[in-house]
Amino acid sequence: MAFTALHPEAGRLDASQPDLGGGLAWSDIYRARPRPGLTCPECGWGVHAKHTPRPRRLRIFAHDAGRPPECTMAEESWEHHMLKLEMAAAIRAAGWHAELEVPAQDRTWRADVMATSPDGARRMAWEAQLSPITVDDIRARTDRYRAHGIDVCWVSPHARTPVWMGEVPSIRVRPPLGPDPWTVDDGLAGFNAAAGRWEFREEPLPHFVAWVLRGSVITRRTLPAYRRVSRTVEDEYQTYVRDLWWTSRKSAQAQVEHEQMRLQREAEAQAREAERQKRAAEAARKREERAADNRRRRAEVVERGRRAREGQAECARVLRQEAARLRRAAEEQRRARDEAEQARRAELGRNAEGIAAAWWVRLSPAQVEELFAAVIEEAEEDGVPLSNPRARAGVPAFAYGVPMHGGGLYGIVRPCPALAVLSPQLAFQRIFVRNAEEAQALIGAGLPPWRIRDLELPNPR
Incomplete structure (x- = not known):
């Protein structure tokens, strides 16, 4: 479909103009006999005068059968x-x-x-x-x-x-x-x-x-x-x-x-x-x-204050020693806490699969499908077509939450709060949960509230 055509005598025709841009009437080329030799300006293939369907009834030129596939004018959309x-x-x-x-x-x-x-x-x-x-x-x-x-x-x-x-x-x-x-x-x-x-x-x-x-x-x-x-x-x-x-x-x-x-x-x-x-x-x-x-006036006072300053310096030395001792004690306490935290995380890592399984088993299969249906609906509202809408497998890197993709990582579905500490990257992802209770559990695990999308589904029974 196009609005222009080449006439063997009148030259270039434009269907949008009353005289076709060549001093012709539409009846001179529309269903005229003998048929005028109209051709496409782009590909040179034969075309014929035609009307679009009602109610618009626009005047156009349509390619004859067998046109070349590479003609760009024929591929333009109605819009x-x-x-x-x-x-x-x-x-x-x-x-x-x-x-x-x-x-x-x-x-x-x-x-x-x-x-x-x-x-x-x-x-x-x-x-x-x-x-x-x-x-x-x-x-x-x-x-x-x-x-x-x-x-x-x-x-x-x-x-x-x-x-x-x-x-x-x-x-x-x-x-x-x-x-x-x-x-x-x-x-x-x-x-x-x-x-x-x-x-x-x-x-x-x-x-x-x-x-x-x-x-x-x-x-x-x-x-x-x-x-x-x-x-x-x-x-x-x-x-x-x-x-x-x-x-x-x-x-x-x-x-x-x-x-x-x-x-x-x-x-x-x-x-x-x-x-x-x-x-x-x-x-x-x-x-x-x-x-x-002032310094000149204080010069006479300096000597008198020297001994007093020496005493103060000794006191300050003792205070510094005490402060250093307190810092060492605090450092030892911090190191002990870090070691305990590392041990706790290692224990979590060893038991991660079991913890994740216990987290997901709280939901029945129907509730799992209900959750993912809500996520898919959310993505559609955002205009994001998901490339893996049937994904149900949790990923350790996301605390055994299920990553959903659509032109990139769209979000993580229901990561386990107990394992969130092992997945710091969750803090930068969009997270979907069933309800406020699950949201609060993830917030308690240290995730930002604004990253969490509560789908407001009922609690599992």
Whole structure:
């Protein structure tokens, strides 16, 4: 499925335009006889005019049977196509010309939607980026556009922020729930001069596109002091790092002015500190002069106090000896405690399997399955697909708790409190327990409470 095709006489056709971009009517190619020789601009295979199913009834070009499997245009998703149409409509509403699926002459790039100014002097590519891509790759693709004198904006419709957001000119959009337009909810920001920070701005996609094409919204690098930005998403406070924003010229200037003010304040603070140190040095000099006078006056007292000091020194020596004796005694007590603790841990290690078996045998098989079902449900709510949902074997390294994996170590299920002292790494893992009683047992064993997830299941009977 694609929106463009090559006509043997009219040239490049665009199904999103009323005259197909070639001065033709849809009826000239849709079910026309004899059939026009339309081909795919990407792979050269034959295509034919077609409508999508009701109720949308969009005009598209579909490949004839037997198309080459490597044609990238045929593999684009429905969501990809719909986003391209939305961007094209917004560009045209802004008074610019929009073409879909425009390739470079040297085939180094193919723009999803190419916007061209009414006078033809400016071009800007709008790319719907749905598939994963590295930051280095998207920067390279952006540079290829710039080498041809073309600006570009990358658009993601995914709920999860892509890794390249803020690395290149980019936005994230949110599809509407009803007839409203798509909404830009990331990549667009305004600078709050009073707070000294960037803040997210949400605007309808058509407004954003029009602002960009008019030049009232531009890209601006974030200065180092303002790279961190936060927002609340579904009652959760989240912090992001952004190096690049779409923003107004006013906000761009506000950032510069705020940085100048911040640097000026820092310079003033440094000057005040230098002055304070200067005054402190002068005060120290005067104190030293007074001290020298005092030392001279005390010189006569020194000899009289020598014998008294000798007595005090002897007393201090005795006190030091006693303190050393007390330290040795404390060290011996500590060593004895350490040896006892090592012996206790060694005994635990020898009996670990039996202790762990007694810990797990408290649960019936049904209660064990109930516990792991709750953990799997928790992982699904977190959006983590577990790679070992049927794991039930305890691991000694985790106090015979069961490690669950999903793109990494997700958490440890029901480690034995009595063996927790042998597994210090538990303090850095997420731990799942059946109920508050098991949670308290692990807390009593020294594990941080915030690492423990109480699944609030009933006590085993």
